Amino acid sequence: MGRDIFVIAEQRDGHIMKISYELLGKARALAGEDRRVAAVVMGKNIYEQAAKLAAYGADKIIVVEHPALDEYMTEPYTKAVSKIITERAPDIVLFGATAIGRDLAPRVSARIHTGLTADCTGLEMDPESGLLLMTRPAFGGNIMATIVCENHRPQMATVRPGVMQAIHTEPEKAAEIEKYAMDFEMDDRIELHQVVRPEHKAVDITEADILISGGRGVKGPEGFADMKALADALGGEVAASRACVDSGWTGKERQVGQTGKTVRPKLYIACGISGAIQHVAGMEDSEWIIAINTDERAPIFDVADLGIVGDVHQIVPMLTEALREYKVMQNVF
Numbered sequence: 001m002g003r004d005i006f007v008i009a010e011q012r013d014g015h016i017m018k019i020s021y022e023l024l025g026k027a028r029a030l031a032g033e034d035r036r037v038a039a040v041v042m043g044k045n046i047y048e049q050a051a052k053l054a055a056y057g058a059d060k061i062i063v064v065e066h067p068a069l070d071e072y073m074t075e076p077y078t079k080a081v082s083k084i085i086t087e088r089a090p091d092i093v094l095f096g097a098t099a100i101g102r103d104l105a106p107r108v109s110a111r112i113h114t115g116l117t118a119d120c121t122g123l124e125m126d127p128e129s130g131l132l133l134m135t136r137p138a139f140g141g142n143i144m145a146t147i148v149c150e151n152h153r154p155q156m157a158t159v160r161p162g163v164m165q166a167i168h169t170e171p172e173k174a175a176e177i178e179k180y181a182m183d184f185e186m187d188d189r190i191e192l193h194q195v196v197r198p199e200h201k202a203v204d205i206t207e208a209d210i211l212i213s214g215g216r217g218v219k220g221p222e223g224f225a226d227m228k229a230l231a232d233a234l235g236g237e238v239a240a241s242r243a244c245v246d247s248g249w250t251g252k253e254r255q256v257g258q259t260g261k262t263v264r265p266k267l268y269i270a271c272g273i274s275g276a277i278q279h280v281a282g283m284e285d286s287e288w289i290i291a292i293n294t295d296e297r298a299p300i301f302d303v304a305d306l307g308i309v310g311d312v313h314q315i316v317p318m319l320t321e322a323l324r325e326y327k328v329m330q331n332v333f
């Protein structure tokens with residue numbers, strides 16, 4: 001049994017997805033000095049894009065190019081990944097807990113007879129046993145469970161997007177790139193007729209550098225208009241606590257926290273958010289955190305770099321106005 005760590009990289013329309021870089025960052029940290037990290041990239045005409053992964057921590061890149069792998073389809077992808085894992089016998093395989101990873105990883109695990117820990121938010125190596133400690137929320141997020149796969153190999157996990165940090169250490173680093181040739185007998189039970197892309201790109205708060213996040217303290221959906229104005233002035237996005245999502249003030253896709261998204265923006269402005277542990281779990285790794293709250297004892301101030309004790313309905317519009325004035329003075333648009 002090998003000691004390599006494999007990352008199943010994702011591409012859409014020939015572009016490597018952010019989750020692939022995040023998985024490589026974590027794989028590199030887990031690998032230390034004595035294990036190799038390999039990225040597996042599947043698609044059509046994907047070779048040049050795949051080569052980029054070297055700079056993000058891959059020692060080796062296995063590229064599988066075939067027309068059957070152009071758009072994601074369960075069967076050919078499962079076949080390719082299962083075959084590579086069976087032949088190369090890695091110790092650990094990481095997938096993104098994305099729509100693709102959530103479909104692919106369970107299929108692969110069943111086919112190669114190993115376990116899978118889904119939707120992990122933490123991965124560590126146990127220094128004593130050498131096992132991968134896979135941590136994920138369980139029982140609706142009320143406990144964190146750490147799971148090990150003792151008796152089967154590889155140890156496999158899907159990893160929640162936005163939790164792990166990509167590293168871009170060595171732009172000039174080269175990796176061994178292998179073109180992996182494979183035949184696919186097309187499964188005639190499944191035929192891809194058409195791929196329909198959404199007309200409006202759904203907001204992805206995990207991609208934003210600046211988030212203005214509203215909590216119950218904004219008092220209602222109209223309070224989100226102030227958040228939006230500040231987000232627009234700063235070139236950011238609006239996010240929210242679960243209390244606001246549950247109240248129907250904004251959409252679930254904007255929820256930050258244990259049962260929402262994990263975000264790591266450059267700036268997170270928490271407006272009227274108390275700082276419950278389930279919320280903080282999703283934003284505490286932001287580079288800069290500013291909290292605005294009327295209650296000076298609110299726990300959000302414990303994780304904030306800058307705290308403003310005051311009413312969001314006064315402070316947020318004042319901030320927006322000051323930014324607009326600043327932009328006019330500086331001629332920045």
Ligand SMILES: Cc1cc2nc3c(=O)[nH]c(=O)nc-3n(C[C@H](O)[C@H](O)[C@H](O)COP(=O)(O)OP(=O)(O)OC[C@H]3O[C@@H](n4cnc5c(N)ncnc54)[C@H](O)[C@@H]3O)c2cc1C
Pocket residue numbers: 140141142214215216217218240241242243244255256257258259260261271272273274275276277278279282292293294295298310311312313
């Ligand atoms: C299993 C489980 C999973 C959960 N998952 C999540 C999750 O993913 N994300 C999440 O966010 N929560 C989650 N929660 C809920 C979490 O426990 C809290 O209930 C929630 O985060 C509270 O949201 P909030 O801070 O907006 O509201 P509150 O806790 O009600 O806080 C409102 C804050 O606004 C302040 N305030 C009031 N008026 C103003 C004003 N005018 N100006 C400024 N400040 C003001 C108050 O002082 C208070 O601190 C989860 C809970 C459970 C049990």
